[in-house]
Amino acid sequence: MFGHRKNQAERQLIAGRVCSLLEIPQGQKFRILEIKGGPGLHRRLLSLGFHRGDLVALDGEALLGGPILVKNLNSDTRIALGRGIARKILVEPVDDNER
Amino acid sequence: MNDRVPVVVFIGQPNCGKSTLFNAIAGFRAQTSNFPGTTVCHAHSEVVWKEKVYSIVDLPGTYSLIPQEPQEKVALTHIFQEKPDLIVNVIDASLLCRSLELTVELLELEYPMVVVLNMMDLAEKKGMKIEAEALEKKLGVPVIKTVATRGQGTRDLMDWVERVLAERRMPRHLRYSGEVESRIKQLTEILPSDFPVIANPRFTAIRAIEAEMLAVDNFFLENNPEFKRGLDRIRREISALREAPAYEVLAAERHHLALKIFEDCCRVSHARVSGLEKLDNFIMHPVLGLFLLLLIFAGMFYLIFRVGSPLEAWLLKPWEALRLGIQERFEQNLLAGLLVGLVQGVGGGVAIVFPYFIPLLLMMGFLEDIGYLARAGFLMDAFMHRLGLHGKSVPLFILGFGCNVPAIMATRILESRRDRIITALLIPFIPCAARTTIILALVAFLLGPWWALGFYLLNLVVVAVLSSILTRIFKYSSPGLILEIPSLKWPSLKNILQKTYLNLKEFVRFAWPILIAGSVLLSLLSYLNFDRLVNTVLSPFVSGMLGLPPGLGLTLVFGFLRKELSLLMMFQALGVGYEQLLSVISRAQLLTFVTFVNFFIPCLSTLAILWKELGRRIALVSVGLNLSVAVLVSWLVRLAFAIF
Structure with a gap:
């Protein structure tokens, strides 16, 4: 459904490893496992269409510790997240063919 | 007969083209009282369509009916307090899946409603095929396709506005899964008689379960200890069902309803990378x-x-x-x-x-x-x-x-x-x-x-x-x-x-x-x-x-x-x-x-x-x-x- 395909060699599998959105490489698919932090943040993300279980990918980064750009592959929306917030969102890698 | 001018409210998520649609329609006729910015927070216009006057209100965009930003509160106060005669839910068709979550919430109000799939041209470019009839059946309200920037579909919309108002067609809310639905029902049964009901008891109950701070103040809860106990119990039970906070469980219910509808009504084929997307990569490049x-x-x-x-x-x-x-x-x-x-x-x-x-x-x-x-x-x-x-x-x-x-x-x-x-x-x-x-x-x-x-x-x-x-x-x-x-x-x-x-x-x-x-x-x-x-x-x-x-x-x-x-x-x-x-x-x-x-x-x-x-x-x-x-x-x- 969504444009970019990485070739096999470029694709490094970080099997089963849970990490925060801050640590993921660009372009690969990840699944949101948990959103830490208070209900305020959680509700905001929910209303923007970011739920647990959604597939996301890193789409870009700004300079100098600026925000990251996260694409939600389920709803095809993009949001900019400050690093403090990105750190609170835990994800795990998923296989490219899974949806 | 009732001579009151019916109030039609445009509501939708930010950037869905509400205001463009509003302008396309308000341009139809008659006294546009557009106070840009200064006096009111929402644009408002009297529109004459087939010799009837409608008062159309364009509310600021809101992602959901749980306000997060001050501007969303404006939208909600209007919906909750000034009971509109008809809700026009404007959707960015290219973001159908996410937008439907707000639609599901709006249906829970059970006010007469019309859904507008705006930006159809964009959705088509993205390779989305949306079946409006199927969507109509699922949602139980009329669905109209528009391209507001070109004024397409606006006449259709006004025709439906007229019809739904005349028929006083009330939509039905969509059902959550049984175990959640039954708990919501329990809460509606113990709502105190003086509880400020918004729209209907079910919607009020959902709001009460979800809200961090209730629509009513703590003072009310202290005076109704029985209700407070019931509310706390139901929140706990819902939370236990999915091992998540109660508000997330309810949001997830709506998410799944929306997702199901989306999958049933929309087929997506591979989209081409458009020139704009390439431009976007350049615009968003860090250096x-x-x-x-x-x-x-x-x-x-x-x-x-x-x-x-x-x-x-x-x-x-x-x-x-x-x-x-x-x-x-x-x-x-x-x-x-x-x-x-x-x-x-x-x-x-x-x-x-x-x-x-x-x-x-x-x-x-x-x-x-x-x-x-x-x-x-x-x-x-x-x-x-x-x-x-x-x-x-x-x-x-x-x-x-x-x-x-x-x-x-x-x-x-x-x-x-x-x-x-x-x-x-x-x-x-x-x-x-x-x-x-x-x-x-x-x-x-x-x-x-x-x-x-x-x-x-x-x-x-x-x-x-x-x-x-x-x-x-x-x-x-x-x-x-x-x-x-x-x-x-x-x-x-x-x-x-x-x-x-x-x-x-x-x-x-x-x-x-x-x-x-x-x-x-x-x-x-x-x-x-x-x-x-x-x-x-x-x-x-x-x-x-x-x-x-x-x-x-x-x-x-x-x-x-x-x-x-x-x-x-x-x-x-x-x-x-x-x-x-x-x-x-x-x-x-x-x-x-x-x-x-x-x-x-x-x-x-x-x-x-x-x-x-x-x-x-x-x-x-x-x-x-x-x-x-x-x-x-x-x-x-x-x-x-x-x-x-």
Whole structure:
């Protein structure tokens, strides 16, 4: 459904490893496992269409510790997240063919 | 029969094209009472369709019915308290899946409703095939496809509005999974009789379970201990079902309903990467993107200057001739003075304001519509953090270049009150179109474009320094950035022209008369020698401290009404025309004057909006802040010229 395909060699599998959105490489698919932090943040993300279980990918980064750009592959929306917030969102890698 | 005008409310998520649709329909007929920004928070228009009058309200965008931002609260208060007769749920069809979550929530209100799939062209480009009939069946409300930018489907929509209203068709809410639904039912059964019900008991119960703070206060809960116990128990039970907080369980229920509907009604084939997406990669590039940002703004002002200054020179000629003609023909009497004032007011509006004002509005409209503002926020976030704010303020500052008033209104998108206050205090320091006019018309036109550029830099430095100071006073780490980056969209020329036209109309209706009246008033005051009095009183400050000709005292005071007024009145007060200005005052004086006018207290409408949005205290703080900065910086400018 969504444009970019990485070739096999470029694709490094970080099997089963849970990490925060801050640590993921660009372009690969990840699944949101948990959103830490208070209900305020959680509700905001929910209303923007970011739920647990959604597939996301890193789409870009700004300079100098600026925000990251996260694409939600389920709803095809993009949001900019400050690093403090990105750190609170835990994800795990998923296989490219899974949806 | 009931003669009341039915209220139709447009509601949808931000950027779904609600307002474009609203404009497309409000353009149909009759009295459009569009108060851009200043008086009301939502646009409202009476529309006549097939000889019936409808009152249509365009609410600010909201992601969900649980308010997160102050502007979402506006939308919700309207929905909850002023029970509309019909809800028009506008959806960005290209974001159908997410948008349906709000639709599911709206259906729970069980108000008559119509769903509009807007931006169908975009959805098709993305390879989405949406079956409207299937969607209608699932949702139980009419679904209409539109492309608001081209006015497609608007007639269809109005036909359905008429029909649904006539039939009083009430939708039914969609059912959550049984175990959740049964708990919601339990809560509706124990709702105390005096509980403020919104829409219907089920919706109220859902709200009560979800809300962090209830719609009713704790006082109510304390007086109804039984209800409070029940509510807590049901929250716990729902939470236990999915091992998540109760509010997330309910949100997930809606998410799944939306997802199911989306999958049943929409097929997606592979989409091509569009040219805009490639452009987007460039715009959002961490390094190139910043370059582009600089280039866009530098280019924009350069272009405005290149277009504006020859136009200005050309437009000024006839008015100058007229002014000299009057002065030659008549002696120094009251009539001549008033006539000169009139000519300068009218001519100033035409020749000084329009050449710069219109291009700036057009370009701002373009940047807004293509979706650049949010991207600037993303790129600038890191810099803004150094200044104690975050990237979400950037789009507001950029808006401020157009006019400070809507920019201050739009501070509602900031979640924290602290960020909102600081941003609103800083916006009056952003040179709006009026001040850009002064800067370009005086500094760039008379001293050269480099001086104007330098002036802009000075201005930005002042904003940055102030921001650092203010954020240090109101200490508190601002919450991190969460900002949706909408997809880039080719702006429609019609839309931009319409926006520019509305702003221009506003200028002609409100600002221009003030300019003319101010000009004439100054003539009158100077005929009565009243200006001397004011100038004498102000002269220790005006000429003592700032080193300006004492005659400019009164003009500075008038700048409060409209910033351009100071400009027009300056010529009048000094008794010279445009081109000879530098023969009576020096460069240093000119720059000091422009600096002072630029930072001087917010103009009347900005002050009014500050007062309304953030209260009297903040408005007064803003006046004090601007006044002190104006005095300080213009004095520094004078000092700098004295030294170098």
